[in-house]
Amino acid sequence: MEKILEIKNITKRFPGVLALNDVSFDIHRGEVHILIGENGAGKSTLMKILSGVYQPDEGKIILNSEAVSFKNPKEAQEAGVSIIHQEFSLIPYLNAVENIFLGREMKKKNGLLDKKKMKVKAQDLLDMLGVEINLERPVQRLSVAEQQFIEIAKAVAVNDRILILDEPTATLTKREVKILFQLIQNLKNKGVTMIYISHHLEEAFEIGDRLTCLRDGTWINTRPVKELTQDEIIRMMVGRSIDNIYPKRTTKLGDEELLQVRNLKQVDSDFKIDFSVKKGEVLGIAGLVGSGRTELVRALIGADQTDSKEIYISGEKVETKSPEQALKAGIGLIPENRKSQGLVLDMSVKNNISLASLSKVLNSFLFLDKLKEKNSVTRLIDDLNIKTPHMYQEVKNLSGGNQQKVVLAKWLRTDCKVLIFDEPTRGIDVGAKVEIYKLMNELVGSGLSIIMVSSELPEILGMSDRILVMHQGRIAAELMNCDQVTQEKIMFYATGGANNGRVN
Amino acid sequence: MAELTKNKSKKRWNFKELLKVPEFITFMGFLVLCLAMILFTDRFLSSTNLINVARQISINAIIAVGMTFVILTSGIDLSVGAVMAFSGTVMAAAMANWGWNPFFAVLIGLALGMLIGLVNGSLVSFAKMPPIIVTLAMMEIPRGLALLYTGGYPLSGLPASFSFLGRGYLFNVIPIPVVVMLIVYIIAYILLNHLPLGRYIYAIGGNEEAVRLSGIKVKKYKIIAYVVSGFTAAISSIILTSRLMSGQPNAGVGFELDAIAAVVLGGTDIAGGRGSIIGTLIGALIMGVLNNGLNLIGVSPYVQRVFKGLIIIVAIYFSSKKKNS
Ligand SMILES: Nc1ncnc2c1ncn2[C@@H]1O[C@H](COP(=O)(O)OP(=O)(O)OP(=O)(O)O)[C@@H](O)[C@H]1O
Ligand SMILES: [Mg+2]
Numbered sequence: 001m002e003k004i005l006e007i008k009n010i011t012k013r014f015p016g017v018l019a020l021n022d023v024s025f026d027i028h029r030g031e032v033h034i035l036i037g038e039n040g041a042g043k044s045t046l047m048k049i050l051s052g053v054y055q056p057d058e059g060k061i062i063l064n065s066e067a068v069s070f071k072n073p074k075e076a077q078e079a080g081v082s083i084i085h086q087e088f089s090l091i092p093y094l095n096a097v098e099n100i101f102l103g104r105e106m107k108k109k110n111g112l113l114d115k116k117k118m119k120v121k122a123q124d125l126l127d128m129l130g131v132e133i134n135l136e137r138p139v140q141r142l143s144v145a146e147q148q149f150i151e152i153a154k155a156v157a158v159n160d161r162i163l164i165l166d167e168p169t170a171t172l173t174k175r176e177v178k179i180l181f182q183l184i185q186n187l188k189n190k191g192v193t194m195i196y197i198s199h200h201l202e203e204a205f206e207i208g209d210r211l212t213c214l215r216d217g218t219w220i221n222t223r224p225v226k227e228l229t230q231d232e233i234i235r236m237m238v239g240r241s242i243d244n245i246y247p248k249r250t251t252k253l254g255d256e257e258l259l260q261v262r263n264l265k266q267v268d269s270d271f272k273i274d275f276s277v278k279k280g281e282v283l284g285i286a287g288l289v290g291s292g293r294t295e296l297v298r299a300l301i302g303a304d305q306t307d308s309k310e311i312y313i314s315g316e317k318v319e320t321k322s323p324e325q326a327l328k329a330g331i332g333l334i335p336e337n338r339k340s341q342g343l344v345l346d347m348s349v350k351n352n353i354s355l356a357s358l359s360k361v362l363n364s365f366l367f368l369d370k371l372k373e374k375n376s377v378t379r380l381i382d383d384l385n386i387k388t389p390h391m392y393q394e395v396k397n398l399s400g401g402n403q404q405k406v407v408l409a410k411w412l413r414t415d416c417k418v419l420i421f422d423e424p425t426r427g428i429d430v431g432a433k434v435e436i437y438k439l440m441n442e443l444v445g446s447g448l449s450i451i452m453v454s455s456e457l458p459e460i461l462g463m464s465d466r467i468l469v470m471h472q473g474r475i476a477a478e479l480m481n482c483d484q485v486t487q488e489k490i491m492f493y494a495t496g497g498a499n500n501g502r503v504n
Numbered sequence: 505m506a507e508l509t510k511n512k513s514k515k516r517w518n519f520k521e522l523l524k525v526p527e528f529i530t531f532m533g534f535l536v537l538c539l540a541m542i543l544f545t546d547r548f549l550s551s552t553n554l555i556n557v558a559r560q561i562s563i564n565a566i567i568a569v570g571m572t573f574v575i576l577t578s579g580i581d582l583s584v585g586a587v588m589a590f591s592g593t594v595m596a597a598a599m600a601n602w603g604w605n606p607f608f609a610v611l612i613g614l615a616l617g618m619l620i621g622l623v624n625g626s627l628v629s630f631a632k633m634p635p636i637i638v639t640l641a642m643m644e645i646p647r648g649l650a651l652l653y654t655g656g657y658p659l660s661g662l663p664a665s666f667s668f669l670g671r672g673y674l675f676n677v678i679p680i681p682v683v684v685m686l687i688v689y690i691i692a693y694i695l696l697n698h699l700p701l702g703r704y705i706y707a708i709g710g711n712e713e714a715v716r717l718s719g720i721k722v723k724k725y726k727i728i729a730y731v732v733s734g735f736t737a738a739i740s741s742i743i744l745t746s747r748l749m750s751g752q753p754n755a756g757v758g759f760e761l762d763a764i765a766a767v768v769l770g771g772t773d774i775a776g777g778r779g780s781i782i783g784t785l786i787g788a789l790i791m792g793v794l795n796n797g798l799n800l801i802g803v804s805p806y807v808q809r810v811f812k813g814l815i816i817i818v819a820i821y822f823s824s825k826k827k828n829s
Contacts, residue, residue: 323717344715414719
């Protein structure tokens with residue numbers, strides 16, 4: 001096999017963090033190379049080095065047998081290496097064509113933009129990738145998956161040699177993932193080399209040729225995927241094996257309905273939604289992206305307006321016209337998009353964690369008791385195993401998965417009786433996932449109720465007592481979770497399979 | 505930021521890290537500036553001059569406190585100069601025309617400043633209007649009212665006792681405006697660093713949506729920031745009115761720019777979310793020393809304005825550079 005890219009003894013330090021420690025391995029021409037590792041293992045950092053975002057402190061990169069050093073992403077792109085970041089970088093108000101050609105606009109002879117040509121070119125690209133996208137709409141009005149495809153189109157428009165995908169499926173539904181994989185296959189057939197980061201191990205088997213594992217910034221192993229099992233990969237990642245990803249709950253469900261939602265009607269919707277959650281229950285909400293799951297939970301806590309709704313906590317009516325009232329009533333939402341909704345990126349880990357619960361760390365003069373605050377934050381950082389050099393680190397410097405843990409930590413400190421998790425394990429490694437599931441179990445064990453919105457069906461099936469399946473803004477099915485409930489069954493309702501299927 | 509300084513004290517001080525503390529760069533700039541003034545003028549270091557500078561600085565420095573609050577929430581308050589004119593004339597009218605006791609006159613001045621802040625903040629929070637437009641409009645209304653009432657002439661005839669606030673001294677050395685300034689800064693420091701209020705103000709400037717979803721009354725805290733700004737502008741207006749012993753409907757023209765300059769010079773991000781009140785104080789000191797020094801050297805006021813503009817550009821260059829690194 002021919003080496004297209006050699007990573008040689010790369011070391012990268014950040015203040016207080018050794019992000020990469022003497023990492024070396026090769027990428028073969030035309031392969032899909034899977035990169036895995038726990039949150040904060042250094043995957044994104046390594047990819048940012050390959051794509052010119054960061055420069056290594058030590059070591060070198062050899063591209064096509066030639067040592068290269070990229071000062072910026074543009075140089076890397078020109079040399080044939082493009083990256084699709086963990087966080088998107090599209091301009092929300094521009095449409096697909098404008099985004100794809102951003103910075104490389106085609107011009108007519110008179111210097112004006114050649115919009116026609118760009119549109120044709122963009123259409124060609126998307127056809128080649130095998131996806132269909134509305135080219136006129138601003139991308140903010142497209143689905144996450146469509147935005148993702150535009151990112152990819154943008155990257156392959158520049159070059160088609162090495163494409164790095166950093167957790168591309170974190171925000172996609174199963175169906176969209178399928179399209180993405182088809183797209184990856186198309187690119188592979190065209191001879192594009194890809195490096196693919198994911199926390200979904202099963203994806204490695206589906207599309208990967210070889211796999212490299214990093215742990216705490218060091219290289220652990222590089223092996224052909226065919227020779228590996230999922231257990232082996234997990235052991236490489238976390239250094240031990242995990243028997244049961246979805247830990248068993250021992251708590252028995254009571255009869256008390258902790259949360260009741262009645263007549264919830266969203267502003268643009270024709271339906272009224274009713275449901276309830278028992279004390280100690282995990283209620284899973286499944287559905288396709290765009291089926292209205294996030295809208296429902298946002299309306300529930302008053303983050304968005306509603307035409308009508310009645311909310312009862314333990315039978316007592318409460319007002320939740322704003323998130324602040326909801327918090328007072330004991331309902332908290334852990335939002336799906338950590339960067340835009342969950343975190344203040346410029347603030348420290350400590351300040352983010354204590355943001356929603358400052359009233360708990362006041363002294364008798366109503367001043368902040370900083371010692372108390374520090375102690376409780378330290379405990380949470382330990383409990384959730386958040387990787388940060390110290391609690392004063394700005395959250396934006398944490399790895400994606402660790403940022404997610406900070407958002408969780410913030411809500412764990414509040415006195416909520418009902419916690420709503422919207423895609424709680426997005427971008428979180430297997431080990432940490434299990435920790436979060438255990439934590440959920442502890443929470444319901446202590447009498448809380450959890451509503452979990454998730455696109456990952458195994459997670460829905462593994463964790464929920466009961467499952468609501470949403471389709472086009474309404475609850476298409478309600479299923480008690482038991483052996484008869486399968487991913488297929490959920491998908492059946494999620495795609496509109498039965499029109500009035502409230503099944504028990 | 506308070507956090508930064510604390511976090512630094514845990515590690516060993518090293519120069520490269522220090523360079524990342526915005527206040528440090530500003531403070532170094534301030535020292536260099538003072539050094540230059542000492543070298544180029546012989547009067548700069550005299551105690552009369554220093555006391556004079558301190559007194560001159562206090563007015564801008566106090567306005568800049570409220571401005572810091574507003575800018576931290578990623579807003580801006582252009583109305584502070586107009587607030588000064590309005591509060592000042594009403595205060596003067598209360599004492600000179602309506603025969604009020606100075607104590608009550610001061611109270612009404614402060615209350616009016618806060619009222620304008622309340623209007624600004626409510627329009628920004630509830631009507632969701634852009635701060636720059638709201639406060640631009642609010643530059644006109646209060647000043648217009650002040651001009652209307654006075655016919656454009658200063659209102660004099662204030663009771664002699666009122667002059668203490670602007671012209672008096674503590675222990676015969678420290679000018680009262682400087683004392684007031686220090687008290688305002690100490691209170692602001694405590695508000696921003698030791699109360700939840702401060703945490704929320706920083707957080708709102710960083711990511712308003714995340715703060716809202718965290719169950720915090722974002723609107724309330726944004727309004728508070730504007731009220732603080734109106735309040736500090738009114739305090740400055742008391743000092744100014746007392747120094748001039750008259751209510752001036754034309755007072756405070758352009759003061760908003762000096763205050764904003766002090767805030768950004770002090771390392772506060774104009775986009776909100778990061779900065780510090782100590783930085784603002786240093787920023788105000790720089791502006792004051794620069795003014796004074798250039799006057800002493802005999803630079804024309806026109807050239808001074810060019811200078812001021814250049815300094816602001818340099819300051820913003822450094823703060824944006826830091827952000828991108
Ligand atoms: N700009 C930065 N400043 C300081 N530390 C950083 C910076 N970027 C990354 N780090 C640290 O480097 C380590 C590696 O981070 P990286 O983002 O590469 O992890 P990752 O493997 O991509 O994790 P995840 O799966 O959570 O995305 C982490 O401990 C992170 O906190
Ligand atoms: Mg990452």
